[in-house]
Amino acid sequence: MPIATVNPATGETVATYDALDDRDIERRVATARSTFEHYRTVPLDERARLLRAAADLLDHDRDEIAKTMTTEMGKPVAQARAEAAKCAKAMRWYADRAPALLADEHPAEADVKDSGAVRARVVYRPLGVVLAVMPWNFPLWQVVRFAAPALMAGNVGLLKHASNVPQTALYLEDLFGRAGFFDGCFQTLLIGSRAVEGVLRDPRVAAATLTGSEPAGRAVASVAGDEVKKTVLELGGSDPFVVMPSADVDRAARTAVTARVQNNGQSCIAAKRFIVHEDVFAAFAERFTAGMRALKIGDPLEESTDVGPLSTERGRGDLEELVDDAVEAGATVLCGGQRPDGFRDGWYYEPTVLADVTPDMRIHHEEAFGPVATLYRVADLDEAVALANDSPFGLSSNVWTRDDTETDRFTRDLEAGGVFFNGMTASHPAFPFGGVKRSGYGRELSGHGMHEFCNITTVWQGA
CATH class of the missing domain: 3.40.309.10 (Aldehyde Dehydrogenase; Chain A, domain 2)
Structure with a gap:
């Protein structure tokens, strides 16, 4: 499928884009990994400041990005504006609540003592580079509901968006860049579906999330399973x-x-x-x-x-x-x-x-x-x-x-x-979202969604 904006109201091809070649993909994956090593140490209050800045920019851009989404995939423009507003709201929700959602957990004192420890706790640490394979139907919301919690947790993202919404995909990379996130915190990969496997198998990529069709979910889950990498899948519904x-x-x-x-x-x-x-x-x-x-x-x-x-x-x-x-x-x-x-x-x-x-x-x-x-x-x-x-x-x-x-x-x-x-x-953003059976597994949104891409780590200390 070509990477192009084709207006579904007219059938007119508005813009076309060349797919990234292997060197471009390598450069972006390498940037993501090196950025993660620094970004994961950035304090939560600074991550929150950056995410709030992105929300402010999105509010400012709301009318323009709404028109872009409508032109690319056909949703009524009033619904597109509402989608942009919802994304800004979710960014602020995670910026406000991440300190509580990511706070260390302290087991009951009796359990700590019973384990033989002097003290023990559970901490949430980021996994690393997360590949997001996203659909066209909510081209902003589907991405932001992954990106906001993932970035707040200290992960970095690579976005493989649907090939018919390239302008929205590029806008998202630009949005996070303008907000002040480090180069490499969030990058768009303009690639076809066949290139996804190579990115997912790259050892520098830690995990993947996919929203899309059942066949796409099966393909990504199969590769991730072979590589023993964490995945979250949100597939079809009836x-x-x-x-x-x-x-x-x-x-x-x-x-x-x-x-x-x-x-x-x-x-x-x-x-x-x-x-x-x-x-x-x-x-x-x-x-x-x-x-x-x-x-x-x-x-x-x-x-x-x-x-x-x-x-x-x-x-x-x-x-x-x-x-x-x-x-x-x-x-x-x-x-x-x-x-x-x-x-x-x-x-x-x-x-x-x-x-x-x-x-x-x-x-x-x-x-x-x-x-x-x-x-x-x-x-x-x-x-x-x-x-x-x-x-x-x-x-x-x-x-x-x-x-x-x-x-x-x-x-x-x-x-x-x-x-x-x-x-x-x-x-x-307050409620976990996801399904069972062939609708996928794992959860997005709420603290459950944030924790999907965290290394939930037991810290045990003896005398």
Whole structure:
């Protein structure tokens, strides 16, 4: 895949870039390693000052970088601005809280004595150079939620971003440089996917984090496993959105529309499978379908646009194949199901709701990465849980109920890294983020995410 900015609203190639050659890669990896030896000793308050400076710069650049993201991958520009603001917030969150999150831990005095030590503690030390392989759908946020905690912990980063967002990738390197981070603390590698293995196998690279597709995750995990290197993987998701009889159906339906089409439906944590109790199925289906049908499709740079184009022509083709397969197998199209009229250029697809979906349809088990929802009717809580778990993925989940007993059951039984009640899944720096099953392993964000790339070290001292 060429490294290029191709505007998905028009299909126009805006800019192209040459991939780094072997000498350039070597130079950057060497710089990263040598920088780490110094940066890891920088006091926490200085790291925090640098990260706050980066947040200030990002706030200043918000409108411009939002336009860049929208031009590169098609998200509505208002959502792009919100993404930039969220990144600045996360930087400040880690700058403020890192001293507490990285503070030494002191075991109970009785346990220290029982071990034969005079004193003992647990300290958090950085691992070193971390390779981040990141996707295009949240081109700032996916990177910052790794970079902010990693840099605060004393690590340095190498970014291999998706090849269709090179301008955003280069902006990130420039941002950290302008903030005052040492040369080599955060570098962008403009390389293709085939070059990732060589970087990951380099002994100077200590670990890797990847957000992306399941095949990409398997490839990186395989190489990292062979090299015995730590990895964190956040892969696909097909999140359930369960609505029970006690729910506020109107609010659930309104939220469901946003939960499905955020980022033009191209989000791993977007709700994709809508599982509704038969007592409220008709009311929810009517309101949800009407909301999806009312969305404005248009130029993502226009403020009034709700849904822009998919990021790539291939992505739209994959989505069309899933919908066509379901329809041919008997699914009912309640709205959408085709390319919208009036958009001769660009990779647009209508917000779509499919009912009567069955397990023999591909879309039942595969992730629909675009504004397509599947709607299911269930008779009771047990059937809802079974259907929600009938997926190879387990990233997050959404449940609408005001019954405390049901809340306990869903919390206990849903196979997912998060359970969000009476709201939609969202990431926040205070809460760990990640999944189970084929959605990956490890956690990002919160103290858990920061500690993923720390050497958690026992310090034991005898007499």
